[in-house]
Amino acid sequence: MTLTCFKSYDVRGKLGEELTEEICEAIGRAFARVMEPETVVTGRDIRDSSAALQEALHRGLVAEGVTVYDIGLCGTEEVYFATDHYGAGGGLMVTASHNPIDYNGIKLVREGARPISSDTGLGDIQAMVEAGDFGDAPGGGRVEVRDPRPAYVDHLHGFVPPEGLRPLKIVVNAGNGAAGPTFDALAEKLDAPWTFTRVHHAPDGSFPNGIPNPLLPENRSATAQAVVDAGADLGVAWDGDFDRCFFFDETGAFLDGEYVVALLGSAFCRKEEGAKIVHDPRVIWSTLATVEGAGGTAIASRVGHSHIKKIMRDHDAAYGGEMSAHHYFRDFMYCDSGMIPWLLVAELVSRSDRSLSEMVAQMRQDYPSSGEINFRVSDKAAAIAAFEDAYLEQAQAVDRLDGVSLDMGDWRVNVRQSNTEPVLRLNVEARGDRALLDEKVSEISALLSQH
Numbered sequence: 452m453t454l455t456c457f458k459s460y461d462v463r464g465k466l467g468e469e470l471t472e473e474i475c476e477a478i479g480r481a482f483a484r485v486m487e488p489e490t491v492v493t494g495r496d497i498r499d500s501s502a503a504l505q506e507a508l509h510r511g512l513v514a515e516g517v518t519v520y521d522i523g524l525c526g527t528e529e530v531y532f533a534t535d536h537y538g539a540g541g542g543l544m545v546t547a548s549h550n551p552i553d554y555n556g557i558k559l560v561r562e563g564a565r566p567i568s569s570d571t572g573l574g575d576i577q578a579m580v581e582a583g584d585f586g587d588a589p590g591g592g593r594v595e596v597r598d599p600r601p602a603y604v605d606h607l608h609g610f611v612p613p614e615g616l617r618p619l620k621i622v623v624n625a626g627n628g629a630a631g632p633t634f635d636a637l638a639e640k641l642d643a644p645w646t647f648t649r650v651h652h653a654p655d656g657s658f659p660n661g662i663p664n665p666l667l668p669e670n671r672s673a674t675a676q677a678v679v680d681a682g683a684d685l686g687v688a689w690d691g692d693f694d695r696c697f698f699f700d701e702t703g704a705f706l707d708g709e710y711v712v713a714l715l716g717s718a719f720c721r722k723e724e725g726a727k728i729v730h731d732p733r734v735i736w737s738t739l740a741t742v743e744g745a746g747g748t749a750i751a752s753r754v755g756h757s758h759i760k761k762i763m764r765d766h767d768a769a770y771g772g773e774m775s776a777h778h779y780f781r782d783f784m785y786c787d788s789g790m791i792p793w794l795l796v797a798e799l800v801s802r803s804d805r806s807l808s809e810m811v812a813q814m815r816q817d818y819p820s821s822g823e824i825n826f827r828v829s830d831k832a833a834a835i836a837a838f839e840d841a842y843l844e845q846a847q848a849v850d851r852l853d854g855v856s857l858d859m860g861d862w863r864v865n866v867r868q869s870n871t872e873p874v875l876r877l878n879v880e881a882r883g884d885r886a887l888l889d890e891k892v893s894e895i896s897a898l899l900s901q902h
Contacts, residue, residue: 454474454581455469457569457577457580458871459755460558460569460756461557461559462556462557462558463547463550463554463556470554470556472504472507474580475507475511475557476508476510477580478543478557478580479509479510479513479515480512480514480515480579481575481577481580482512483512483516483517485575485576485579486540486561487540488539489518490518490537491512491517491520491539491542492520492522492542493505493512493520493522493542494521494524494542494543495523495544496525496544496545496691496692497627497654497655498547498552498555498691499656504545504557505545508557513592514588514590514592515589516591517592518595519593519594520595520597521596523596525544525600526630526692526790527546527548528787529599529633530543530558531560531783531784532602532784533599533603534564535563535784537597540562541562541567542559543558543559544557544558544559546629548694549663549664559573564784565760607791608642610794613643617644618644618645618801619683619797619801620645620648621645621646621648621684621686622647622674622678622681623647623686623793624649624652624665624673624677624689625649625652625653625689627655627659627660628654628691629654629691630693631652633693633790634790637790645797650677663690663691664690664691666690671697671705674686674697674703675703676703678701678702679702685698685700685701685807686699687793694777694787694788694789695787696789696790698792700807700808702808706807707774707820707822708773708774709733709735709738709774709820710811710814710815711772712730712772712773712778713737713740714796714799714811716730716747716749717741717744718770719769720746720747721745723769725746726747726768726770727767728747728748728749728768729752729766730750731751731752731753731759731772731773731775731853732751732752732850732856732865733774733853733865734865734880735751736817737814737818737880738772741814750762750766751852752852754853754870756777759771759773759777760786763779768781771785776789778792816883817882818882818883819881819885820878820879820880820888821877821880822878823876824876824877824878824892825869825872825875825877826875826877826900828875829902831875833902834875834902837899837901838895838898838899841898842895846858853865853867854867861882861887862879862880862881862887862891863880863881864877864880864895865878875899877892879891
């Protein structure tokens with residue numbers, strides 16, 4: 452039996468077909484045998500199926516003698532935090548994040564909230580679940596309800612010193628996902644002169660306002676309009692398990708992910724002299740200019756959380772960011788968080804005499820970019836080969852860290868295969884020339900679409 456719910460970094464699948472309670476119970480047993488933890492943290496998002504799948508994980512873990520710390524409805528980062536905070540041997544978060552409503556999944560970490568991928572334990576777990584030959588269960592485990600949120604809130608408050616902050620109006624959109632209660636706990640004790648307008652705030656597993664995924668343009672209007680209506684200084688929106696957050700300036704305009712990485716990189720350069728900032732290789736020029744201009748060092752990593760976290764640990768980097776809205780922090784176990792970024796961006800605006808749109812305007816002008824464009828092609832290798840045949844000889848520099856990146860001097864392009872989907876991803880950026888950018892995007896898109 453081959454299970455299609457096992458991916459490179461996590462478990463995800465269609466309910467009742469690719470992912471069932473029986474499979475989750477087996478994953479609990481296999482996690483216990485492969486990782487050999489004494490204690491494990493579990494949590495869940497708001498999806499209607501998540502509580503039952505979490506209970507199935509508990510059955511498997513308890514059968515193998517593991518003590519489970521159940522932290523209930525939460526965000527993925529709260530499982531990361533609790534795993535480290537309680538000194539647990541691993542963590543399992545039941546969530547499908549921004550996937551369709553008939554999907555669910557599990558995100559897994561080992562001790563210290565370190566990532567697990569297909570080559571660091573997840574493949575072994577998959578093989579054991581597929582074999583299904585567990586034999587007798589030793590038993591002896593138990594489930595304890597724990598609440599790490601007060602400690603989590605205290606830890607996050609440490610990222611933003613309250614002195615000298617000016618008042619702000621901030622719109623927050625939880626998308627009816629898990630973010631609402633966690634945000635409320637954070638805001639209640641936040642020592643800052645900020646007021647909040649809440650949109651789609653109550654957790655609701657039926658997602659009456661659509662699946663929370665602000666990366667999709669059609670999902671942005673509610674936040675954008677609320678910012679304009681409230682006269683707010685910025686807007687923040689999260690996905691379902693709030694491991695990603697997205698930003699809107701005071702005009703309601705959406706901030707592209709690469710500019711957020713540049714902003715957060717510069718924030719850490721202000722906090723830490725010579726800070727090392729890790730970024731993905733898709734769109735880099737605005738981050739390089741901003742970080743190096745602030746006295747920091749920018750370091751490229753392959754796309755994906757396990758790669759980013761390893762490079763950050765290797766270089767003692769303060770922050771790592773992906774243009775897909777994943778942001779990682781050394782002082783948060785090198786894990787990604789969707790709550791820390793908005794605190795830092797709000798702090799930037801609160802300490803500045805410039806608006807958020809003004810902070811980003813120069814980057815947009817100097818380094819316009821295409822945003823990520825996806826292509827479903829029948830032959831990915833042939834498409835990449837055709838791309839290289841057309842452009843490789845013209846390139847001033849070639850980088851194969853992740854896919855192929857070509858620096859053409861006044862424009863730059865990255866083409867790569869997705870780690871998680873059967874698509875090619877295209878990103879193009881230019882130096883101050885929007886017309887050139889549009890020309891190259893059209894040109895390369897036409898070439899890739901032929902395959």
